[in-house]
Amino acid sequence: MPDERPPAGVRPALPVMLRVVEVCRENDEMVTVYLARADEAEAAAMGLELAAFVPGRFFMVWLPGLDEKPYAVSSLDAERVGLTVQQRGPFSTAMGALRPGERVGLRGPFGRGFWGLQDHGDGGRVALIGGGCGTGVVAPMRELLPQAAVVQGSRTAGVVLRLPALDGQVVFTDDGTEGCRGFPTEWLAAQLRAGALDAVYTCGPEAMMVGVATLCREAGVPCQVCMERYMKCGIGVCGQCECDGRRVCVEGPVFTTEELAEMPSFGRRRRDKAGRIIVLDSCPSGSQAAPS
Ligand SMILES: Cc1cc2nc3c(=O)[nH]c(=O)nc-3n(C[C@H](O)[C@H](O)[C@H](O)COP(=O)(O)OP(=O)(O)OC[C@H]3O[C@@H](n4cnc5c(N)ncnc54)[C@H](O)[C@@H]3O)c2cc1C
Numbered sequence: 001m002p003d004e005r006p007p008a009g010v011r012p013a014l015p016v017m018l019r020v021v022e023v024c025r026e027n028d029e030m031v032t033v034y035l036a037r038a039d040e041a042e043a044a045a046m047g048l049e050l051a052a053f054v055p056g057r058f059f060m061v062w063l064p065g066l067d068e069k070p071y072a073v074s075s076l077d078a079e080r081v082g083l084t085v086q087q088r089g090p091f092s093t094a095m096g097a098l099r100p101g102e103r104v105g106l107r108g109p110f111g112r113g114f115w116g117l118q119d120h121g122d123g124g125r126v127a128l129i130g131g132g133c134g135t136g137v138v139a140p141m142r143e144l145l146p147q148a149a150v151v152q153g154s155r156t157a158g159v160v161l162r163l164p165a166l167d168g169q170v171v172f173t174d175d176g177t178e179g180c181r182g183f184p185t186e187w188l189a190a191q192l193r194a195g196a197l198d199a200v201y202t203c204g205p206e207a208m209m210v211g212v213a214t215l216c217r218e219a220g221v222p223c224q225v226c227m228e229r230y231m232k233c234g235i236g237v238c239g240q241c242e243c244d245g246r247r248v249c250v251e252g253p254v255f256t257t258e259e260l261a262e263m264p265s266f267g268r269r270r271r272d273k274a275g276r277i278i279v280l281d282s283c284p285s286g287s288q289a290a291p292s
Pocket residue numbers: 058068069070071072073083084085086087088089090091092093133136137227228229230231232253
């Protein structure tokens with residue numbers, strides 16, 4: 001998989017305010033906030049280039065008076081852009097409380113997204129593997145790769161993400177309350193053994209992505225991973241998202257398994273919101289590491 005990524009394109013513009021048109025509850029923890037794409041030419045003139053979005057790139061989302069946080073796009077059509085949000089703390093809870101007519105600030109898109117998607121035809125030999133709200137990141141790839149297999153890992157049935165783009169997905173739950181009991185890595189290992197895949201794209205909990213990347217590297221199958229790090233500026237200035245000398249917001253968030261092999265912190269260490277390095281659990285609860 002040659003590195004043919006376009007330049008990241010940094011746009012340190014002011015947020016452009018977009019109107020909320022709908023807020024859909026997806027499951028016990030996630031909502032999708034849909035924003036109108038109206039006045040796109042005007043938005044582009046102010047630095048918000050929705051047309052430059054590719055899956056894996058992200059936007060900085062501003063709620064006036066509260067904060068600005070990074071979010072991926074889980075759907076994009078001619079009329080609206082969808083942000084699927086897992087409600088965790090103050091910001092994401094406020095996102096879920098938005099009502100139609102309210103306005104949200106958007107800057108971006110930022111970072112380098114997944115690439116080479118157009119090389120796989122209809123995607124019949126491609127796997128898109130998502131975990132938790134990371135499944136929303138891989139969802140827009142389904143439009144480009146309609147025959148790709150989508151595999152989702154979730155803690156339990158109540159938090160499975162069911163966006164229309166994910167129709168026909170294979171679901172694994174840690175507790176077996178929906179789909180197969182276990183982890184997407186079990187499905188992946190079998191597919192790789194059968195020689196059924198040419199490429200794998202993944203976003204989700206880091207333990208799951210470590211397992212996916214390890215299996216793909218061992219099988220010699222190209223794999224791209226969308227990494228999450230705490231981000232503040234989103235444009236490579238503050239250093240908050242640094243991982244082994246790379247700014248995840250600019251050089252990533254998507255990396256190849258070859259790049260990750262040079263990033264020993266992947267799966268082991270990250271920075272907290274104060275910038276301190278914290279050690280990740282080697283086997284967090286619900287670990288989705290590769291089966292031995
Ligand atoms: C490139 C990128 C894309 C993302 N896309 C999505 C998405 O599509 N959907 C989604 O639900 N979440 C996404 N996130 C994570 C999202 O930004 C945070 O979960 C969210 O801001 C939580 O804020 P909070 O105030 O609700 O929670 P808090 O209580 O403040 O934090 C809860 C946890 O969220 C994470 N978090 C909080 N702030 C940030 C931040 N600035 N950068 C990274 N992680 C943070 C940390 O792990 C933290 O422990 C993305 C993160 C990154 C880096």
